[in-house]
Amino acid sequence: MLAQELKYIRDAGLYRSFRTMESASDAQVQVESQRLIMCASNNYLGLANHPELMDAACNAIRRFGTGSSGSRLITGNTQLHDELEAALSRFKKTEAAIVFNTGFMANLAVLSTLVKDNDVIFSDELNHASIIDGCRLSRAHVVVYRHNDMADLEDKLIQHVQTRRQSNPGAEAQSFRALIVTDGVFSMDGDIALLPKIVELAERFKAWVMVDDAHATGVLGTHGGGTADYYGLPAERVHVQLGTLSKALGAEGGYVAGSQVLIDYLRNRARPFIFSTALSPGVVATAKAAMELVEREPQRRTRLQDIARSVREGLTLLGFRVLPGVTPIIPVIIGDPQRAVDFGRRLEAMGVFAPAVRPPSVPAGTSRIRLTLMATHSDEDVHRILDAFARIGSELEVIA
Ligand SMILES: Cc1ncc(COP(=O)(O)O)c(C=O)c1O
Missing domain, CATH: 3.90.1150.10 (Aspartate Aminotransferase, domain 1)
Structure with a gap:
C-alpha cells in the first residue's frame, strides 16, 4: 500500500x-x-549565522546548558525565556507574549485552545498547513473564504455569523466565538493579507482576528513588527498575533503576542505548550539577540x-x-x-x-x-x- x-x-x-x-x-x-x-x-535578513547571534547562543549554552530538561511549567523555564517573552511583547507592542516550540505548534495550540466546537473559524484558502491543521483540531465549523477576497469574507460572515445570531436569540447562539484567521504574508504567493479590511469586518461582526506573521516578522513594517506594523494598526485591534522565530529571526520557535488575558489563558490551557519540553537556552538567547538586531539595523x-x-x-x-x-x-x-x-x-x-x-x-x-x-x-x-x-x-x- x-x-x-x-x-x-x-x-x-x-x-x-x-x-x-x-x-x-x-x-x-x-x-x-x-x-x-x-x-x-x-533567512530573510541574513541573521541565521550572524556572529552576535552565535555568541548569544554559545554564552547561553555555557550558562544554562544545552537542553531545557523540562516543560516551561515544571523545570524548563529560565530567565532567558522570561526575557524573550518580555522582548517579544515590546517588539509587537502588546501586553504580553508566549513562546512555543515551533510556529506550527503555536498555530495548533491557539486554534485548538481558543476555538471550540460551537464556534466558527473563517480561514483564507491559502493559509498555511499549520492553520489548516489547527482548524481541524479545534473541531469548530470552518468556513474557507477565497484568497484575500474581502467581498467573499463579508458574504460568509453575514451567512454564518449575522444570520445565526438573528435567527436564534438564545444564549448559545449569542455566545459562540467567530474568528478570522489569515497568514500575514502568504508563504507560497508572497502577497500580504488585507488586514485593515479584515479588522473592519471583524469589528462589524464582533469576530476575533488572528494573523500568522511567520513571513512578516522582522520583514514587514517600519520596525519589522509584522503585518499590523506594516498597516499601522494598533495591536489591540488584532487579537492574536502569531509568528515564528525561525525565519527572519534566524532562530527557532513560535510565538503568540496579545492581551495579558489571552497569554495567561494559553499558558494554562494550551496542550502543545503544557506538555512539551521548553525551547533550549541557546535557541531562546538567539531569538532575543535577533530581535535586538532587527530593531537596531x-x-x-x-x-x-x-x-x-x-x-x-x-x-x-x-x-x-x-x-x-x-x-x-x-x-x-x-x-x-x-x-x-x-x-x-x-x-x-x-x-x-x-x-x-x-x-x-x-x-x-x-x-x-x-x-x-x-x-x-x-x-x-x-x-x-x-x-x-x-x-x-x-x-x-x-x-x-
Ligand atoms: C505561514 C506559516 N506559518 C507557520 C509556519 C511554521 O513555522 P515553524 O517553521 O516555526 O514551525 C510556517 C513555516 O513553515 C509558515 O510559513
Missing part, C-alpha cells in the same frame, strides 16, 4: 527528498560539494526590499509570469510540475539554488520556482540570478 502510493507520487513528479547543506545558511551555500546562491531560504529591511524589487522587475521584464507583490517571496509560475523541476535543476547547474514548489504545497497547474531573497544577497548575486532565469527561460520556452 505505502509503496504503491509512493510509486504514484513518483510517477506524478511529486516525490520529495532531502538536499544536504554543507555550510551555514547564508547568501551563498555549499550544497553537496557545489557553491550555490541560496534563493530558497527563510533597519537598513537590513531596506536592502531586502530593494533587492526584491530589482529581481521582481528583472523577471517581469524578461517575460516571466511573476505573482505581484512587494515581499521577498517571489513566485515565478511555470505550471507543469516536471517542467518546474527541470527548471529548478537547470538553475542549480548554473549556480542558483531555488528548487521547484509543486502540489500539494501549491494548487495543481501552478508549480513554480519560489524565490526567496535575503538582505545579504549582493548585486552580483542578483545579476547571476536574472542571467540564469533568462537563459533557462528561453531554453525551456517559458519565455519567448
Whole structure:
C-alpha cells in the first residue's frame, strides 16, 4: 500500500527528498560539494549565522546548558525565556507574549485552545498547513473564504455569523466565538493579507482576528513588527498575533503576542505548550539577540526590499509570469510540475539554488520556482540570478 502510493507520487513528479547543506545558511551555500546562491531560504535578513547571534547562543549554552530538561511549567523555564517573552511583547507592542516550540505548534495550540466546537473559524484558502491543521483540531465549523477576497469574507460572515445570531436569540447562539484567521504574508504567493479590511469586518461582526506573521516578522513594517506594523494598526485591534522565530529571526520557535488575558489563558490551557519540553537556552538567547538586531539595523529591511524589487522587475521584464507583490517571496509560475523541476535543476547547474514548489504545497497547474531573497544577497548575486532565469527561460520556452 505505502509503496504503491509512493510509486504514484513518483510517477506524478511529486516525490520529495532531502538536499544536504554543507555550510551555514547564508547568501551563498555549499550544497553537496557545489557553491550555490541560496534563493530558497527563510533567512530573510541574513541573521541565521550572524556572529552576535552565535555568541548569544554559545554564552547561553555555557550558562544554562544545552537542553531545557523540562516543560516551561515544571523545570524548563529560565530567565532567558522570561526575557524573550518580555522582548517579544515590546517588539509587537502588546501586553504580553508566549513562546512555543515551533510556529506550527503555536498555530495548533491557539486554534485548538481558543476555538471550540460551537464556534466558527473563517480561514483564507491559502493559509498555511499549520492553520489548516489547527482548524481541524479545534473541531469548530470552518468556513474557507477565497484568497484575500474581502467581498467573499463579508458574504460568509453575514451567512454564518449575522444570520445565526438573528435567527436564534438564545444564549448559545449569542455566545459562540467567530474568528478570522489569515497568514500575514502568504508563504507560497508572497502577497500580504488585507488586514485593515479584515479588522473592519471583524469589528462589524464582533469576530476575533488572528494573523500568522511567520513571513512578516522582522520583514514587514517600519520596525519589522509584522503585518499590523506594516498597516499601522494598533495591536489591540488584532487579537492574536502569531509568528515564528525561525525565519527572519534566524532562530527557532513560535510565538503568540496579545492581551495579558489571552497569554495567561494559553499558558494554562494550551496542550502543545503544557506538555512539551521548553525551547533550549541557546535557541531562546538567539531569538532575543535577533530581535535586538532587527530593531537596531533597519537598513537590513531596506536592502531586502530593494533587492526584491530589482529581481521582481528583472523577471517581469524578461517575460516571466511573476505573482505581484512587494515581499521577498517571489513566485515565478511555470505550471507543469516536471517542467518546474527541470527548471529548478537547470538553475542549480548554473549556480542558483531555488528548487521547484509543486502540489500539494501549491494548487495543481501552478508549480513554480519560489524565490526567496535575503538582505545579504549582493548585486552580483542578483545579476547571476536574472542571467540564469533568462537563459533557462528561453531554453525551456517559458519565455519567448
Ligand atoms: C505561514 C506559516 N506559518 C507557520 C509556519 C511554521 O513555522 P515553524 O517553521 O516555526 O514551525 C510556517 C513555516 O513553515 C509558515 O510559513
